Amino acid sequence: MTDPSLPTPAEPVVRIDLGARSYDIRIGQGLLALAGSYDALPRAASALIVTNTTVAPLYAETLRRAISPLYTQVLTVTLPDGETHKTWETLNLIFDALLAHGCDRKTVLYALGGGVVGDMTGFAAASYMRGVPFVQVPTTLLAQVDSSVGGKTAINHPLGKNMIGAFYQPERVICDLDVLATLPPRELSAGMAEVIKYGPIADMVFLDWIEQHLPALMAREPVALAHAVRRSCEIKADVVGQDERESGLRAILNFGHTFGHAIEAGLGYGEWLHGEAVGCGMVMAARLSQAVGLVDAAFVDRLIGIIARAGLPTVAPVLDPVDNAGRYLALMRLDKKAEAGAIRFVLIDGPGRAVMRAVPDELVVQVIKASTAPATPA
Amino acid sequence: MTDPSLPTPAEPVVRIDLGARSYDIRIGQGLLALAGSYDALPRAASALIVTNTTVAPLYAETLRRAISPLYTQVLTVTLPDGETHKTWETLNLIFDALLAHGCDRKTVLYALGGGVVGDMTGFAAASYMRGVPFVQVPTTLLAQVDSSVGGKTAINHPLGKNMIGAFYQPERVICDLDVLATLPPRELSAGMAEVIKYGPIADMVFLDWIEQHLPALMAREPVALAHAVRRSCEIKADVVGQDERESGLRAILNFGHTFGHAIEAGLGYGEWLHGEAVGCGMVMAARLSQAVGLVDAAFVDRLIGIIARAGLPTVAPVLDPVDNAGRYLALMRLDKKAEAGAIRFVLIDGPGRAVMRAVPDELVVQVIKASTAPATPA
Numbered sequence: 045m046t047d048p049s050l051p052t053p054a055e056p057v058v059r060i061d062l063g064a065r066s067y068d069i070r071i072g073q074g075l076l077a078l079a080g081s082y083d084a085l086p087r088a089a090s091a092l093i094v095t096n097t098t099v100a101p102l103y104a105e106t107l108r109r110a111i112s113p114l115y116t117q118v119l120t121v122t123l124p125d126g127e128t129h130k131t132w133e134t135l136n137l138i139f140d141a142l143l144a145h146g147c148d149r150k151t152v153l154y155a156l157g158g159g160v161v162g163d164m165t166g167f168a169a170a171s172y173m174r175g176v177p178f179v180q181v182p183t184t185l186l187a188q189v190d191s192s193v194g195g196k197t198a199i200n201h202p203l204g205k206n207m208i209g210a211f212y213q214p215e216r217v218i219c220d221l222d223v224l225a226t227l228p229p230r231e232l233s234a235g236m237a238e239v240i241k242y243g244p245i246a247d248m249v250f251l252d253w254i255e256q257h258l259p260a261l262m263a264r265e266p267v268a269l270a271h272a273v274r275r276s277c278e279i280k281a282d283v284v285g286q287d288e289r290e291s292g293l294r295a296i297l298n299f300g301h302t303f304g305h306a307i308e309a310g311l312g313y314g315e316w317l318h319g320e321a322v323g324c325g326m327v328m329a330a331r332l333s334q335a336v337g338l339v340d341a342a343f344v345d346r347l348i349g350i351i352a353r354a355g356l357p358t359v360a361p362v363l364d365p366v367d368n369a370g371r372y373l374a375l376m377r378l379d380k381k382a383e384a385g386a387i388r389f390v391l392i393d394g395p396g397r398a399v400m401r402a403v404p405d406e407l408v409v410q411v412i413k414a415s416t417a418p419a420t421p422a
Numbered sequence: 423m424t425d426p427s428l429p430t431p432a433e434p435v436v437r438i439d440l441g442a443r444s445y446d447i448r449i450g451q452g453l454l455a456l457a458g459s460y461d462a463l464p465r466a467a468s469a470l471i472v473t474n475t476t477v478a479p480l481y482a483e484t485l486r487r488a489i490s491p492l493y494t495q496v497l498t499v500t501l502p503d504g505e506t507h508k509t510w511e512t513l514n515l516i517f518d519a520l521l522a523h524g525c526d527r528k529t530v531l532y533a534l535g536g537g538v539v540g541d542m543t544g545f546a547a548a549s550y551m552r553g554v555p556f557v558q559v560p561t562t563l564l565a566q567v568d569s570s571v572g573g574k575t576a577i578n579h580p581l582g583k584n585m586i587g588a589f590y591q592p593e594r595v596i597c598d599l600d601v602l603a604t605l606p607p608r609e610l611s612a613g614m615a616e617v618i619k620y621g622p623i624a625d626m627v628f629l630d631w632i633e634q635h636l637p638a639l640m641a642r643e644p645v646a647l648a649h650a651v652r653r654s655c656e657i658k659a660d661v662v663g664q665d666e667r668e669s670g671l672r673a674i675l676n677f678g679h680t681f682g683h684a685i686e687a688g689l690g691y692g693e694w695l696h697g698e699a700v701g702c703g704m705v706m707a708a709r710l711s712q713a714v715g716l717v718d719a720a721f722v723d724r725l726i727g728i729i730a731r732a733g734l735p736t737v738a739p740v741l742d743p744v745d746n747a748g749r750y751l752a753l754m755r756l757d758k759k760a761e762a763g764a765i766r767f768v769l770i771d772g773p774g775r776a777v778m779r780a781v782p783d784e785l786v787v788q789v790i791k792a793s794t795a796p797a798t799p800a
Contacts, residue, residue: 132510132514136510136579139579139581139585139586140581143579143581143582143585144581146756167549170588171545171549171586171587171588172585172586173585173587174574174575174576174587174588174589175588175589196552197552198552201514201517201521203517203518203521203522204521207517207521207550207551208517208549208550209549209551209552210548210549210552210553210588211552211553378524
């Protein structure tokens with residue numbers, strides 16, 4: 045029997061309901077070092093912490109100490125940091141470590157880092173001996189609100205980003221809000237792009253809340269961050285729960301991503317952060333929604349204002365000085381969501397509701413022109 | 423309404439029942455060239471035939487012609503032949519072809535070849551854009567009776583065989599018995615090892631039938647082959663249906679494989695064919711079953727006789743002239759099915775029934791000694 049006088053638990057939990065593959069996202073302060081964060085996970089002789097050169101000195105030892113009572117051996121593999129290392133060669137460092145230490149098919153992998161570490165650890169877990177359990181310990185805001193839900197794992201191929209991967213669910217996600225204190229400001233803003241995204245596509249009450257609490261969020265106040273992470277995960281979980289394998293609805297989570305991917309690819313990966321490209325991509329997708337008559341100028345201006353206040357770029361970069369719009373279109377036709385060369389955009393069909401649409405090229409070109417930095421006068 | 427005067431369809435179909443991932447195995451003569459073999463598969467703009475340098479000149483054009491009405495483009499990628507090429511580098515040839523031709527996430531992959539082609543194509547399908555459909559067109563007896571069912575896909579890692587892969591089900595398996603006509607005799611025997619296996623672990627009536635029809639099978643008579651393939655797939659489907667992700671029961675399909683893998687690894691992969699190693703491994707596993715008192719000598723002798731008549735080796739190779747049994751044990755402890763270093767053997771617990779057991783090392787050593795080729799006298 046629950047005692048109603050007891051306070052509600054300090055850490056919110058978001059339950060991701062996927063039948064046999066269900067799991068919890070735990071959100072709170074100090075979770076990384078807390079033994080209780082790792083209770084009731086699959087038992088195994090070995091665990092492997094996968095992290096990177098930036099995160100390892102900050103948090104790897106804390107995690108190792110917290111989980112070491114659970115395993116006979118706790119190994120750590122430290123990958124080079126950055127999207128350019130999201131390759132087979134880097135992934136193989138994980139397999140090398142697992143095989144060199146005789147890790148069996150019950151070994152638990154821990155992804156300690158941002159999206160790149162999460163994507164690679166998840167794909168390694170999906171494919172090592174055809175699948176071992178893994179736990180996500182995301183250390184960036186972007187990873188906490190985005191990679192926490194959905195089970196997408198992948199590596200890049202020289203001809204395309206995230207082209208090789210799997211849908212594979214973690215056993216648990218542990219979002220410690222304290223680790224966000226060490227996040228560089230650009231990465232905080234990049235994470236905010238995905239937080240903001242959930243408003244226009246699904247929940248205008250959440251967008252109102254974000255607008256009101258932007259100063260608290262940018263100041264990394266844990267109470268505000270906790271709500272932002274929790275609500276983002278809930279909305280994503282709701283969408284993914286209806287479409288685990290991305291056959292339809294789930295595509296709305298890519299609001300801003302079609303333009304954003306073109307920016308990332310066109311500038312060269314790593315030039316802009318993914319979240320920065322998505323921030324600017326949302327500006328462009330909002331304008332495209334207005335161009336096809338789905339939202340009004342006031343909505344677009346309000347969204348651009350929030351994106352700008354979150355420290356994100358709102359002016360699109362020039363990708364080709366000769367035929368800029370043509371370059372954007374060509375890059376978007378290569379997108380993984382394109383089908384037989386046709387670009388499908390996520391548009392806002394009235395605030396709080398997203399739809400997938402093909403749009404005539406002229407309108408897309410018009411939006412690219414309106415969003416691009418004007419040439420500096422001579 | 424079905425007309426009862428119509429003859430029953432010429433090709434047997436084995437239905438693999440896995441909920442949303444269910445599929446059919448079609449078995450018969452002339453299926454490769456038959457348009458009807460490919461009816462009702464997922465629609466797509468592109469298909470990619472993955473094959474190897476041995477099979478391509480024999481059957482790739484026939485397959486291409488049969489499926490070309492279904493797709494705008496049908497591509498072919500021809501991999502080098504052999505287990506030594508079951509690597510990431512070879513797998514990447516598939517991804518390169520898919521990306522170079524702008525293949526989207528609906529592209530259908532066709533695996534035209536033996537187990538290596540099937541394993542690599544399946545893993546490529548599992549991971550290209552996080553999963554595209556694939557069809558198996560196995561061209562060896564081993565692939566028809568073994569890889570057809572179970573959804574196991576993988577590549578090798580320098581430190582271990584099949585260490586990186588996925589459980590991923592095909593849309594359909596097309597077993598054309600005519601293609602077995604061009605199979606080298608050693609490969610026919612290797613396939614027979616897996617056919618014979620299904621008797622002692624699950625169905626002694628089938629073992630009786632095999633014993634009686636060995637001459638017909640070795641002469642590649644299609645009617646006999648059809649029954650052998652169908653019954654093998656049915657038994658495997660029955661076992662896998664109860665345990666898709668290999669948590670327990672499914673392990674009985676590895677009868678002969680623990681010793682067999684040690685032989686393959688100890689001699690160097692490719693020295694003996696997988697089926698040859700399994701044939702000899704079954705001799706050793708049967709002797710081990712006798713040593714722990716589960717079956718009698720008559721059963722072991724009968725099984726050895728069938729294995730020998732199928733053209734398979736029954737005398738185990740010497741892997742280490744100084745400490746042969748020690749080398750076998752060390753290799754078996756590295757097996758993917760070992761847990762924390764303990765070897766679990768599949769033993770025959772009375773004809774037609776398999777069990778998993780740990781066995782004292784002394785008995786294993788005794789069986790290795792009894793099964794190994796005696797040193798040639800000086």
